[in-house]
Structure formats: C-alpha cells, structure tokens
Amino acid sequence: MILTLSAILFVLLSVIGRAKGIKTFCSVYINFSMIIFSAILIVIGVNPIAVGLVFSVLFSMITLFWVNGYNHKTLASFFSVLIVLILTGFFVLWLGTKSNISGFPSEYSEEIAEADISSSDIQINFFDVFIAIIFMGLIGTITDAALDAATTVYEIYQNNKDMPVSELFISGLNVGGDILGTMVNTLFFAFWGTFMGYFIWHQGESVLKVLNGKAFAFEYIRIASGGLGCILVIPISCITTIILLKNLRLR
Amino acid sequence: MRTKNLFQIKKTKKIVYVFILFLFVGILIFIQNDSFLYQVTIVRVTEVKEMQTSNAKDFGQKYQQEITSEILNGAYKGKTADYINIKSDSGAFDMNLKPGDELFVSLDENHNISSVTDFKRDFYLALITEILILSLVVLGRTKGLRTLITLLLNVFIFSLILFLRGEGFNVLLLYIVASIIFIVSTLLIISGRNLKTVCAIVSSILSLSITMVIAFSVIIIYKQSICFELMPFAIKISDYQNVFYAGILIGGLGAIMEIAIAVSSAVHELMMKKPDITVIELRTSGANIAADMMGALINVLLFTFMIGTIPMLTLAMANDLPIGLALSYFSYLEIIRSLVGAIGIVLTVPITLYTTIFIQKRGGY
Numbered sequence: 001m002i003l004t005l006s007a008i009l010f011v012l013l014s015v016i017g018r019a020k021g022i023k024t025f026c027s028v029y030i031n032f033s034m035i036i037f038s039a040i041l042i043v044i045g046v047n048p049i050a051v052g053l054v055f056s057v058l059f060s061m062i063t064l065f066w067v068n069g070y071n072h073k074t075l076a077s078f079f080s081v082l083i084v085l086i087l088t089g090f091f092v093l094w095l096g097t098k099s100n101i102s103g104f105p106s107e108y109s110e111e112i113a114e115a116d117i118s119s120s121d122i123q124i125n126f127f128d129v130f131i132a133i134i135f136m137g138l139i140g141t142i143t144d145a146a147l148d149a150a151t152t153v154y155e156i157y158q159n160n161k162d163m164p165v166s167e168l169f170i171s172g173l174n175v176g177g178d179i180l181g182t183m184v185n186t187l188f189f190a191f192w193g194t195f196m197g198y199f200i201w202h203q204g205e206s207v208l209k210v211l212n213g214k215a216f217a218f219e220y221i222r223i224a225s226g227g228l229g230c231i232l233v234i235p236i237s238c239i240t241t242i243i244l245l246k247n248l249r250l251r
Numbered sequence: 252m253r254t255k256n257l258f259q260i261k262k263t264k265k266i267v268y269v270f271i272l273f274l275f276v277g278i279l280i281f282i283q284n285d286s287f288l289y290q291v292t293i294v295r296v297t298e299v300k301e302m303q304t305s306n307a308k309d310f311g312q313k314y315q316q317e318i319t320s321e322i323l324n325g326a327y328k329g330k331t332a333d334y335i336n337i338k339s340d341s342g343a344f345d346m347n348l349k350p351g352d353e354l355f356v357s358l359d360e361n362h363n364i365s366s367v368t369d370f371k372r373d374f375y376l377a378l379i380t381e382i383l384i385l386s387l388v389v390l391g392r393t394k395g396l397r398t399l400i401t402l403l404l405n406v407f408i409f410s411l412i413l414f415l416r417g418e419g420f421n422v423l424l425l426y427i428v429a430s431i432i433f434i435v436s437t438l439l440i441i442s443g444r445n446l447k448t449v450c451a452i453v454s455s456i457l458s459l460s461i462t463m464v465i466a467f468s469v470i471i472i473y474k475q476s477i478c479f480e481l482m483p484f485a486i487k488i489s490d491y492q493n494v495f496y497a498g499i500l501i502g503g504l505g506a507i508m509e510i511a512i513a514v515s516s517a518v519h520e521l522m523m524k525k526p527d528i529t530v531i532e533l534r535t536s537g538a539n540i541a542a543d544m545m546g547a548l549i550n551v552l553l554f555t556f557m558i559g560t561i562p563m564l565t566l567a568m569a570n571d572l573p574i575g576l577a578l579s580y581f582s583y584l585e586i587i588r589s590l591v592g593a594i595g596i597v598l599t600v601p602i603t604l605y606t607t608i609f610i611q612k613r614g615g616y
Binding site for chain 1: 349373382405413416485553562569592600
C-alpha cells in the first residue's frame with residue numbers, strides 16, 4: 001500500500017517537478033528515514049533534546065542547501081531558522097515544563113497495553129522526548145516559511161537594487177503575510193485531520209476538561225509553536241536576507 | 252483638517268491597541284483564577300517533599316513525592332489536602348509534581364486527595380493562543396486578521412460537524428460538504444472576491460476530488476491489510492474507518508489551498524504583465540514557482556504527521572518491540588496520511604495551472 005502510494009508520488013513528482021521533483025522525492029524519504037533514525041538514537045540512549053536539535057539543523061540544511069542550492073537566499077534562511085529555533089526554544093522549554101505535557105495521555109493506555117509496551121522502567125526521559133518533538137515539528141514548518149520570505153526579498157532586490165532597506169523590509173513583510181496566512185491554515189487542517197478523533201472520543205464531556213487534556217494540550221502546543229515560529233521567522237528572514245545581500249557577495 | 256483627522260485616527264488606533272492589550276491580560280488573569288467554573292475539584296500544589304524509594308542505579312528509579320496543596324474550589328475551598336505521588340525517571344506514565352502545578356483531583360471523606368486525574372493547563376494554552384493571535388495580527392496586519400477570521404470560522408464549522416455527527420449524521424459526508432465550505436470561505440476571506448480566487452477555488456476543489464479518488468482507490472484495493480483500529484483514539488469511536496477517511500480528506504486540504512492560491516496568483520501576474528504569453532511559457536514559469544513550494548509543503552505535512560508518532564515508537568522499541576512491528580503499529584496510518592497529502596500537493600500544481608489558464612482566457616483578460 002505504502003509502496004503503491006510512493007510510486008504514484010514519485011511518478012507525479014518526476015513528471016511535474018522534473019529534476020527538482022525527483023530531488024524533492026529523495027529529500028522526503030531522507031527526512032522520513034531521519035525521523036525513524038532519531039527514534040532509534042533516542043532508544044539507544046542518546047539525549048533526546050540533543051537528537052532533536054541536531055536533526056532539526058540537519059533537516060533544514062538538507063532542505064535548504066541540497067534541495068534549493070547554496071546561495072544568498074538559502075544561507076539567509078538558514079541563519080534565520082537558527083535564530084528562531086533559539087528564540088522559541090526557551091519559550092517552548094518553559095511552556096512544556098509548566099504545562100506538564102510530557103508523558104503518554106490516558107487515551108493511549110489501551111493501545112499501549114495491547115502492544116505490551118507498558119513498562120516504564122526504561123532509560124528514556126520522556127519529558128526530553130516530548131520537547132525534542134516540538135523542536136523537530138517546528139523546524140519543518142519554519143524552514144519553508146524562511147525560504148519563502150528570503151526568496152521574496154531577493155526577487156524584489158534583484159528587480160530594484162536601489163530600493164531603500166526599510167522599503168525592502170516592508171515589501172518582504174507584505175508578502176510574508178500571505179505565506180503566514182496559508183501556512184497557519186495548513187498547520188490547522190493537518191492538526192484537525194489527525195486530531196478530530198480526540199474530540200469525538202470526548203464528545204459529551206465538559207468542554208473545559210477536554211481542553212485541559214494532555215493529548216490535546218501537547219498537540220496544540222506543538223502545532224501552535226510551529227505557527228509561532230512561522231510568524232517570527234518571516235521578519236527575521238527578511239532582515240537576514242537584506243543584511244546578506246548588502247554585505248556579502250556570494251559567487 | 253486632514254492632519255487633524257489623521258491624528259484622530261492615530262489616537263483611536265492607540266486606544267484600540269491599549270484596549271486589546273488590557274483585554275488579553277484580563278483574559279489571562281481570569282483564566283488563572285477560573286477554578287470556580289469547573290465541576291471537578293482543583294488543587295494548587297504548595298509544597299513537594301521528594302524521596303527516592305528504589306536504589307537501582309539505572310533509570311528505573313522511583314521517587315515518592317509528598318504533596319501539600321490548597322483546594323481552590325468547591326465545598327472545601329481554602330483547606331489544605333495531602334497526597335503521595337510516585338514518579339519515575341522516565342516519566343512515561345506518571346506525573347512529576349512541582350509547586351505551583353494545578354491538578355484535577357478527587358477527594359476522599361477526610362478531604363484529602365484520593366486520586367489525581369490530570370493537570371489544569373488552560374492558562375498555558377490561552378497564553379500561547381494569545382501570543383499567536385497578537386503576533387499574527389501585528390506582523391500579518393490585515394492579512395493576519397483575515398487569517399484569524401478564517402481560523403475562527405473553521406473552528407466553528409468543525410464544532411458544528413462534531414455536533415451533527417453526535418446527532419447521527421455520517422461523518423465522512425459531513426466532511427465532504429464541509430471541505431467545500433472550507434475552500435470557498437477560506438480563499439474568499441484571504442484573497443478577496445476576484446478572478447484569482449475563483450481560479451483557486453475551482454482548482455482546489457478539482458485537486459481535492461482527484462486526490463481523493465486516487466487515495467480511495469488505493470485504499471480500497473489494499474483495504475484488507477490496513478488496521479484502522481490502530482488509528483489514535485479509534486478504541487472509543489464506532490465509525491473509526493470513516494473518521495480516518497475524513498482525516499485524510501481534511502489533513503491535506505490546507506496545503507492544497509496554499510498551492511492553488513500561489514499558482515493562480517502567479518499565473519494571473521504573468522498574464523497581466525505579458526498578455527500575449529503562450530500556454531507553454533506559462534506552464535514553465537508556473538511549474539518553476541510551484542516547484543519550490545511543493546517540496547517544502549510536503550515536508551511540512553510529513554513532519555506534522557510523522558513526528559507525533561516518535562514517542563510511541565521510542566516507547567515501543569524501548570520495550571523490545573521490533574522496529575518493523577512498531578512502525579506498522581504506530582506509524583502506518585500516519586505514513587498513508589502524509590503520502591496522500593503529498594500526492595494532493597503535487598497534483599494541485601498542474602490542475603491549478605490549466606484551470607487558471609482556461610478561466611483567464613475565457614474571462615477575457
């Protein structure tokens with residue numbers, strides 16, 4: 001089944017995206033294997049947050065430098081991604097600690113019992129795992145937004161090299177608003193696609209109680225941090241692109 | 252006169268901003284003290300004494316936490332309650348209590364805590380929501396505001412669907428109808444009433460339908476080998492198969508709309524700049540613009556769907572479940588979701604290209 005769907009995806013990507021499409025296909029599978037590999041590393045005993053951070057940086061390097069090539073745009077995006085990762089990182093850490101979202105919610109207990117994996121005597125700190133996951137989810141979203149914003153500023157700059165910095169920044173932000181709107185929607189629909197089951201499960205219970213549930217809180221914070229990172233990365237990416245374009249000559 | 256008007260507008264704007272800021276802070280303060288809204292008893296942890304109970308050197312260590320807490324609502328409001336909590340280093344299934352945590356509990360006859368059900372998290376969820384709304388509107392301006400309106404509208408429609416499903420409607424049918432409403436309303440609100448939007452709407456609906464036809468044909472062929480019961484939350488949902496289908500339908504919808512509006516604006520722009528542009532030229536530039544977005548969006552979907560299964564994968568593998576089995580238990584359905592979403596994203600590019608070219612040529616631009 002997965003093979004068939006992958007084959008369809010491959011054919012479509014190579015027909016529509018040509019060489020770049022095939023690259024995209026490969027990057028998706030590299031990313032997928034890296035997600036699995038990071039899970040294995042965590043099980044072996046590597047610190048989950050370290051795994052999350054290293055993989056986040058690797059993910060964004062592959063997407064930017066390999067798929068899109070090494071240039072002003074991707075370099076600027078990469079820097080802005082790092083800045084946003086640091087900025088939101090502390091906030092997420094604080095939020096995660098205060099709101100106690102780590103650990104497995106009770107909704108999963110039957111599945112866990114059925115698969116016979118319910119021993120908690122294991123060498124993994126699940127608080128770290130849950131924080132690492134928020135980082136990894138964040139990076140997937142902001143890399144995209146950063147590149148979009150950088151490309152826009154770059155295009156405007158190429159067409160009008162004498163444009164003052166402030167105007168360049170504002171037109172970058174203007175287009176950024178577009179990216180933002182649709183990105184937030186993408187995240188929202190993806191969230192609902194997986195999570196409507198939760199609300200169906202709890203239908204009829206008190207709304208307040210349902211909204212405080214661990215499964216919901218974790219998923220919501222994960223998606224919301226993605227959205228937040230996306231919002232932050234657009235102006236930051238505009239600024240780094242402008243700085244790089246004005247001060248650095250690549251190639 | 253003019254300057255005075257401008258000044259007044261600035262002043263009213265300032266007042267609005269200050270008002271909104273106060274409103275947001277006010278909401279946060281209210282939520283921090285909203286225990287009286289809850290039926291269930293809520294306590295705030297005031298003191299934690301921690302002791303190690305097992306001396307094993309590995310991560311299997313257990314700790315005993317002696318908790319003192321203050322009851323925040325109900326008949327025993329203001330009284331203190333005690334509890335003994337066991338936590339482990341892994342923290343997979345137990346709670347690590349800290350002073351300041353607020354808990355949902357049940358009390359025994361001596362008004363001490365007999366069991367803790369969950370944490371009260373509403374303050375933090377409200378906090379991140381408010382930060383999200385503020386930064387969306389501050390950085391995105393009108394577009395941010397429009398996005399916010401579509402989000403609110405969509406949440407409303409989703410709640411309506413939940414309600415209607417409870418009344419006995421078929422959940423898949425509901426979502427098929429809703430997805431068209433989502434497409435039309437979201438795109439209309441975000442990019443306004445114009446030909447670009449019409450093109451984007453038509454192409455989104457076309458792309459979504461074609462993607463779903465492909466996805467469902469594949470799913471029907473392989474139906475025997477899919478364990479829908481493994482979907483998260485399936486245990487308590489009677490029509491979980493339909494819920495899974497609906498999830499696939501909705502999951503990639505945001506990304507499809509995003510591609511559709513981007514491609515249709517790009518084609519529109521190109522045609523405005525160069526009215527005699529040929530279809531082949533349009534196709535090449537359109538595909539170029541979309542190529543960047545495609546890869547990025549596919550990865551967003553992959554991340555959103557797959558990353559969430561990492562905790563389960565690690566727990567399963569740490570409990571000696573082979574990786575292949577762990578993947579097929581906890582990631583299989585998510586992989587299908589990501590792939591269907593990806594197919595949708597890729598299909599949207601040519602569909603939007605041709606629909607837009609067709610409509611624009613007919614539209615007499």
